[in-house]
Amino acid sequence: MAVAVAEGSVPIAKARRRSRTAGLYPSWFYLPAAIIFAVLFMLPTFASLFFSLTRWTLQKADFIGLENFAQFFREPFLFQGLINTLIYGVVTSGLKVVLGMLLALLLTSDIFGRGYLRAVVFFPVLVSTVGVGITFTAMMHPTQGLINETLASIGIKGPGWLTDPRFALYSVALVDVWKGVGLATVIYIAGIVSIPLEYYEAAKIDGATAWQRFWTVTLPLVQPATATVVILSFIGGLRSFDLIWAMTKGGPGFTSDVIASVIYKQYQAGFYGLSTAGNVVLFVMVALIIVPLSLFLNRQEVDR
Amino acid sequence: MLMRNLTRAALATTGIVVILAGAASAQDKVKLTFLFDNAPSTVAMAEALATAFEAKNPNIEIETESRPGGADGDNLIKTRLATSEMSDVFLYNSGSLFQAINPTQNLVDLSAEPFQANVIDSFKTVVTGTDGKVYGAPIGTAMGGGIFYNIPIYKELGLTPPKSWAEFMANNEKIKAAGKTAVIQTFGATWTSQLFVLGDFYNVLAADPNFATDYTAGKAKYASTPAALKGFERQEEVFKAGLLNEDFAAATFEDGVTKVATGEGAHYPMLSFAVANIKELAPENINDVGFFAIPGDDAAKNGLTTWMPAGLYIPKTTKHEAEAKQFIAFVASVEGCDIQTQSAGATGPYLVKGCTLPADVPPAVADLLPYFQEGGHSAPALEFLSPIKGPALEQITVEVGSGIRDAASGAALYDEDVKKQAQQLGLPGW
Numbered sequence: 192m193a194v195a196v197a198e199g200s201v202p203i204a205k206a207r208r209r210s211r212t213a214g215l216y217p218s219w220f221y222l223p224a225a226i227i228f229a230v231l232f233m234l235p236t237f238a239s240l241f242f243s244l245t246r247w248t249l250q251k252a253d254f255i256g257l258e259n260f261a262q263f264f265r266e267p268f269l270f271q272g273l274i275n276t277l278i279y280g281v282v283t284s285g286l287k288v289v290l291g292m293l294l295a296l297l298l299t300s301d302i303f304g305r306g307y308l309r310a311v312v313f314f315p316v317l318v319s320t321v322g323v324g325i326t327f328t329a330m331m332h333p334t335q336g337l338i339n340e341t342l343a344s345i346g347i348k349g350p351g352w353l354t355d356p357r358f359a360l361y362s363v364a365l366v367d368v369w370k371g372v373g374l375a376t377v378i379y380i381a382g383i384v385s386i387p388l389e390y391y392e393a394a395k396i397d398g399a400t401a402w403q404r405f406w407t408v409t410l411p412l413v414q415p416a417t418a419t420v421v422i423l424s425f426i427g428g429l430r431s432f433d434l435i436w437a438m439t440k441g442g443p444g445f446t447s448d449v450i451a452s453v454i455y456k457q458y459q460a461g462f463y464g465l466s467t468a469g470n471v472v473l474f475v476m477v478a479l480i481i482v483p484l485s486l487f488l489n490r491q492e493v494d495r
Numbered sequence: 496m497l498m499r500n501l502t503r504a505a506l507a508t509t510g511i512v513v514i515l516a517g518a519a520s521a522q523d524k525v526k527l528t529f530l531f532d533n534a535p536s537t538v539a540m541a542e543a544l545a546t547a548f549e550a551k552n553p554n555i556e557i558e559t560e561s562r563p564g565g566a567d568g569d570n571l572i573k574t575r576l577a578t579s580e581m582s583d584v585f586l587y588n589s590g591s592l593f594q595a596i597n598p599t600q601n602l603v604d605l606s607a608e609p610f611q612a613n614v615i616d617s618f619k620t621v622v623t624g625t626d627g628k629v630y631g632a633p634i635g636t637a638m639g640g641g642i643f644y645n646i647p648i649y650k651e652l653g654l655t656p657p658k659s660w661a662e663f664m665a666n667n668e669k670i671k672a673a674g675k676t677a678v679i680q681t682f683g684a685t686w687t688s689q690l691f692v693l694g695d696f697y698n699v700l701a702a703d704p705n706f707a708t709d710y711t712a713g714k715a716k717y718a719s720t721p722a723a724l725k726g727f728e729r730q731e732e733v734f735k736a737g738l739l740n741e742d743f744a745a746a747t748f749e750d751g752v753t754k755v756a757t758g759e760g761a762h763y764p765m766l767s768f769a770v771a772n773i774k775e776l777a778p779e780n781i782n783d784v785g786f787f788a789i790p791g792d793d794a795a796k797n798g799l800t801t802w803m804p805a806g807l808y809i810p811k812t813t814k815h816e817a818e819a820k821q822f823i824a825f826v827a828s829v830e831g832c833d834i835q836t837q838s839a840g841a842t843g844p845y846l847v848k849g850c851t852l853p854a855d856v857p858p859a860v861a862d863l864l865p866y867f868q869e870g871g872h873s874a875p876a877l878e879f880l881s882p883i884k885g886p887a888l889e890q891i892t893v894e895v896g897s898g899i900r901d902a903a904s905g906a907a908l909y910d911e912d913v914k915k916q917a918q919q920l921g922l923p924g925w
Contacts, residue, residue, distance in 0.1 A: 353745070442685065
C-alpha cells in the first residue's frame with residue numbers, strides 16, 4: 192500500500208526535477224545513490240511502519256493492527272514520557288536561545304582574549320555526551336557530589352539533583368544546555384557579525400539607547416540565526432536520549448522518562464513491535480511540531 | 496595370505512588415523528566461545544572453569560567473553576540469538592527470563608545428556624521449555640531472597656533475627672532510635688529495589704497456594720490479591736517509617752553490600768549471592784554479616800523465597816555442539832562445583848548431586864543453608880513457577896520505595912506490565 196503510493200509519486204517528482212536539472216547527468220549516474228537510499232533508508236522506514244503494527248519477537252511477527260499504539264498511549268509512564276519530552280524540548284531550546292544570544296553578545300564585544308573565550312564556550316560541544324553525563328552524575332550525587340558538598344560548606348543543604356523526582360528532568364536539561372549552548376553561541380556570533388555596522392551607527396545618531404539598539408537592530412536582524420538555533424535545539428531536545436540515559440535512565444522510577452528512553456526500555460524488554468510503534472509516534476510528533484514551527488520562523492524571515 | 500594382507504592394511508590405516516589425529520590436535524584446536532555476565536564473582540568462576548577445562552582437554556580452547564547484566568544483558572542475549580551470533584556456550588538466568596529467549600526454537604536439547612542424571616530435578620524444571628525438553632545445566636548455587644543483617648549492631652542492641660514482620664519493624668525502630676540506619680536501599684542500581692516484592696513470595700504462596708498458576712492464567716493479579724499486594728505495601732511502609740539511608744536514591748549495589756558489612760546500616764534486602772561480593776569488597780567483615788528470610792505476618796510460618804542458579808545453554812547455531820556439551824558436563828560435575836567454590840567462595844547449595852560445601856562457610860551462608868535442608872521451609876520465587884515477569888518492576892519498586900507512588904497504584908501498574916509480557920510471550924488467556 193505504502194509502496195504503491197511512493198511509486199505513484201515518483202513520476203511527478205521526476206517531471207518537476209527534470210525541468211531544472213535535465214541533462215545534467217545521465218540516469219545511471221544517480222543509480223548508486225538511489226540504491227543506497229532505497230536499501231538503507233526507504234526499506235527500513237516502510238519495514239518499521241509494518242512492524243509497528245505487529246507483536247514482533249525478531250523471529251516471528253503477529254499482526255495486531257493498532258494495538259501497539261493503543262498500548263503506548265494507555266500506559267501512564269509512556270504518556271508521562273510524552274509530556275516530559277515536550278518539557279525537555281522547550282526548556283533546553285528556550286535556554287539555549289537566551290543564553291546563546293547573551294553569550295554571543297558578550298563574545299562579539301571588545302572583550303579581552305575573545306578568540307580563546309569563544310573556543311572555551313564551544314569545548315563542551317566537542318566532548319562525548321555520555322562522558323559529560325557520567326561526570327555530572329558524580330557531581331550531582333546527593334551526599335558525596337561536588338555540587339552538594341560545596342553548598343554544604345556554605346550551610347545550604349542541596350537537593351537530590353537527579354534523585355528527587357521534582358528536579359531530575361530539569362537537572363538533566365541544565366546539563367544539556369551547558370553542553371549544547373556553545374553551538375547556539377557560535378551560530379549567533381555568525382549572525383551578529385554579519386549585521387552591517389552602519390545600522391548601529393545610524394541608530395546611535397538617532398539617539399537610540401543600548402536597549403533600543405538591541406531590540407530594534409540586533410534581534411530582528413539575527414532572526415535567521417534564531418530560527419536555526421530554535422529548530423536545531425528543539426529537534427535535539429525532542430529526540431534526546433543519550434544524556435538522559437547516562438544520567439538517570441529515566442529515573443527515579445519513571446519521573447524523567449522521555450519518549451526515546453521509554454522506547455529503548457521497551458526494546459530492552461523485548462517488546463520489539465511496541466518499541467517500533469514508539470519510534471513512529473516520535474517521528475510523527477517531531478514532524479508535527481517542527482514542520483509548522485519551521486514554516487512559521489521562515490515566513491517571518493521572508494516577510495521582513 | 497589374505498589374513499596377513501588385511502592385518503597389514505588395518506595397521507596401515509590405524510597408523511594413518513593416528514598421524515591424522517596427532518596433526519589435528521596440533522593444528523585444529525577447537526575454539527569454543529563462552530559468554531557470561533560481568534559480575535566479578537561470575538567472571539572469576541567462569542574463567543577458573545574454562546582454565547581447568549582446557550587443562551583437561553588440550554584439544555579445546557575456550558575464549559571467554561563477559562556481557563552486562565540486567566536489562567542490557569537481556570537485550571544482548573535476545574539480539575545475538577535472533578541474529579545467529581550467539582557464543583557456543585552461554586550463561587543466562589533460569590526461570591521466566593529463560594522462557595523469554597524462546598528456548599524451543601533457539602537452544603540445543605540437553606535432555607538426553609548423561610550429566611543430567613546428576614542434576615537435581617528442581618533445577619531441571621526451571622530450564623525446561625514448553626515442549627517438556629531440558630535445555631540447560633546449572634552453574635553456581637541456589638540462592639535465597641532475604642535480608643542481610645549486621646551482626647555487631649544486633650549484638651550491641653541485643654536484637655534477635657526476626658521471624659515476623661512486626662518483629663522486624665520493632666527491630667528497625669530500636670536501630671533507628673540508636674541513631675543508626677535501619678534499612679539500606681540502593682536505587683542507584685534499580686534492580687536491587689525488587690527484593691521486598693520478589694522475596695516476599697514464600698509468604699504469598701503460604702497464603703494463596705494457587706497464586707502462581709492463577710497468575711500465569713491471567714486470573715490472579717497483584718493489585719487484587721491481598722497477600723501479593725503486601726510486598727508493595729511493606730516497601731512503602733519501610734520508606735514512610737523513615738528507616739532508609741540518606742543516599743538510598745543514588746547508592747549502588749556495591750555501596751549497599753559494603754554498608755551492611757561495615758555496619759553503616761543494619762539491614763540490606765538482597766539475594767544471598769551477595770555473600771561473594773561481601774567477600775570481595777569487605778573481606779575483613781565477612782563474619783559480621785548474617786542472613787534471614789523476609790518475614791511474613793505469622794512467625795510460625797516463617798520461610799525463605801529461593802532462587803535457582805543461572806543455567807548454561809548451547810544455541811542451535813553452534814558449530815561445536817559436541818565440545819560445548821563436553822564443557823557443560825564438566826561444569827555440572829562434582830569437580831566443576833569444587834572449582835566454583837574455590838574461585839567464587841561457598842555461597843549456597845549446589846544443584847548437582849554429590850557436590851558439597853566446605854565446613855567453614857561464612858555466617859550468612861550458614862544462616863541460609865537450614866532453609867534448604869530436610870525439614871526447612873522454602874519456596875521458589877515466582878519467576879521459577881511462572882514464565883511471566885514484567886520488565887518494569889524495578890522502576891515501579893523504586894517509585895514505591897521512594898514514596899513517589901503508593902503501593903496500590905504500583906501493584907496495578909505492575910499488573911499492566913505483566914499483561915504486556917504475557918501477550919508478547921503469546922500465552923493463552925491474555
